[in-house]
Amino acid sequence: MNGENKVINFTRGVPPTEAFPTKQLQECAVAVLENHSSTVLQYHPAAGYLPLREWLGEKYDVSPDHILLSNGSLQLQIFTASILAKTGDNVLVEKPTYDRAITAFRKHGLKVHGVPLDNDGINLGALEEIVNQKKPKFFYIIPDFQNPTGITTSKRKRKKLLELAESHDFWILEDNPYKELRYSGEEIPSIFSMGSEKVLFFSSFSKVLSPGIRVGYLIGPKSILAEITKYAEDTYITPNMLSQGMVHEYCQRGWLEPNIKRLKDLYHPRLKTMLAALDEHLPSVKRYSPEGGFFVGVELPAGIDSQALRSKALDSGVRLSDGRGFYSDKAGEAFLRLPFCALSTQEIEEGIKRLSFLMDL
Numbered sequence: 558m559n560g561e562n563k564v565i566n567f568t569r570g571v572p573p574t575e576a577f578p579t580k581q582l583q584e585c586a587v588a589v590l591e592n593h594s595s596t597v598l599q600y601h602p603a604a605g606y607l608p609l610r611e612w613l614g615e616k617y618d619v620s621p622d623h624i625l626l627s628n629g630s631l632q633l634q635i636f637t638a639s640i641l642a643k644t645g646d647n648v649l650v651e652k653p654t655y656d657r658a659i660t661a662f663r664k665h666g667l668k669v670h671g672v673p674l675d676n677d678g679i680n681l682g683a684l685e686e687i688v689n690q691k692k693p694k695f696f697y698i699i700p701d702f703q704n705p706t707g708i709t710t711s712k713r714k715r716k717k718l719l720e721l722a723e724s725h726d727f728w729i730l731e732d733n734p735y736k737e738l739r740y741s742g743e744e745i746p747s748i749f750s751m752g753s754e755k756v757l758f759f760s761s762f763s764k765v766l767s768p769g770i771r772v773g774y775l776i777g778p779k780s781i782l783a784e785i786t787k788y789a790e791d792t793y794i795t796p797n798m799l800s801q802g803m804v805h806e807y808c809q810r811g812w813l814e815p816n817i818k819r820l821k822d823l824y825h826p827r828l829k830t831m832l833a834a835l836d837e838h839l840p841s842v843k844r845y846s847p848e849g850g851f852f853v854g855v856e857l858p859a860g861i862d863s864q865a866l867r868s869k870a871l872d873s874g875v876r877l878s879d880g881r882g883f884y885s886d887k888a889g890e891a892f893l894r895l896p897f898c899a900l901s902t903q904e905i906e907e908g909i910k911r912l913s914f915l916m917d918l
């Protein structure tokens with residue numbers, strides 16, 4: 558297929574193959590099997606590989622017994638939801654939010670309610686109202702370069718959310734896998750770092766190293782972590798120790814920071830191209846302005862039938878996801894999530910051009 562006809566996939570938020578430091582990971586696998594096989598090939602306490610928990614402990618300034626490792630962070634979110642809430646309980650998410658989180662919480666029988674987003678994060682008026690009404694067990698939030706919009710929650714809103722969590726006694730599940738992929742602008746402290754016993758912080762090596770390696774982590778207060786660890790142990794006995802050993806080897810060789818820098822250099826031009834292409838070819842579409850991460854969210858103008866657009870786009874070689882999947886209340890008809898990291902700048906430009914032709918804007 559030549560470049561003109563190639564299918565451009567605006568559906569999945571995955572890293573491109575060139576993001577993977579394959580050779581380095583190969584070396585780490587050999588080293589860990591040579592030096593630590595009796596640990597990483599054996600059953601192990603469910604909290605995970607201690608040297609990696611110690612390494613993360615230094616990075617986040619907590620002791621290792623505040624850290625639980627698992628097979629990716631989504632699995633930890635599922636365990637956590639199962640411990641913190643029971644069937645029929647209300648929980649809050651941003652509107653829109655990560656579709657798999659909505660699915661996972663619903664699978665556990667939870668009632669999921671969305672809090673609308675402004676350009677700088679959750680709408681505080683709506684948040685207060687819904688907290689008072691629904692008495693949620695937790696609020697699941699992606700504060701940096703949110704999936705699916707790319708929005709970052711301001712520091713002021715993070716503080717206010719913390720105050721509300723404390724005064725109304727609900728947990729904050731801070732899911733922050735994109736935080737280190739900031740391409741411009743000023744870093745904002747994580748909610749977890751603002752110091753509260755009501756925050757559980759989730760992240761993983763999926764976006765900064767490899768998702769297939771499946772290493773995620775949870776940082777939080779010891780008592781709740783003990784319960785989640787027991788749940789993990791009852792589920793799988795031991796997480797993937799070989800992966801955790803490889804990740805530790807990678808980190809302690811000092812390779813993670815240069816890899817993140819390499820990824821930023823790879824992704825930043827792709828984000829810039831996406832924003833410029835939207836401004837040039839689709840000026841009447843409302844877009845967000847992410848400073849990092851994997852996604853740019855856009856709202857289609859009134860009058861565009863998004864279902865029809867999706868099928869016409871497919872005929873023109875552009876795959877789009879259904880915006881409604883990101884909304885807990887099946888709104889999202891006009892919403893499009895545009896992932897940019899796994900596409901070349903030429904593909905991004907071409908994909909947006911094809912969409913503008915279809916929308917005739």
Ligand SMILES: Cc1ncc(COP(=O)(O)O)c(C=O)c1O
Nearest residue numbers: 629630631655699704761763773
């Ligand atoms: C916001 C968010 N949380 C969690 C995940 C899943 O991450 P992991 O691979 O660590 O399970 C993703 C993956 O795309 C994500 O976008």
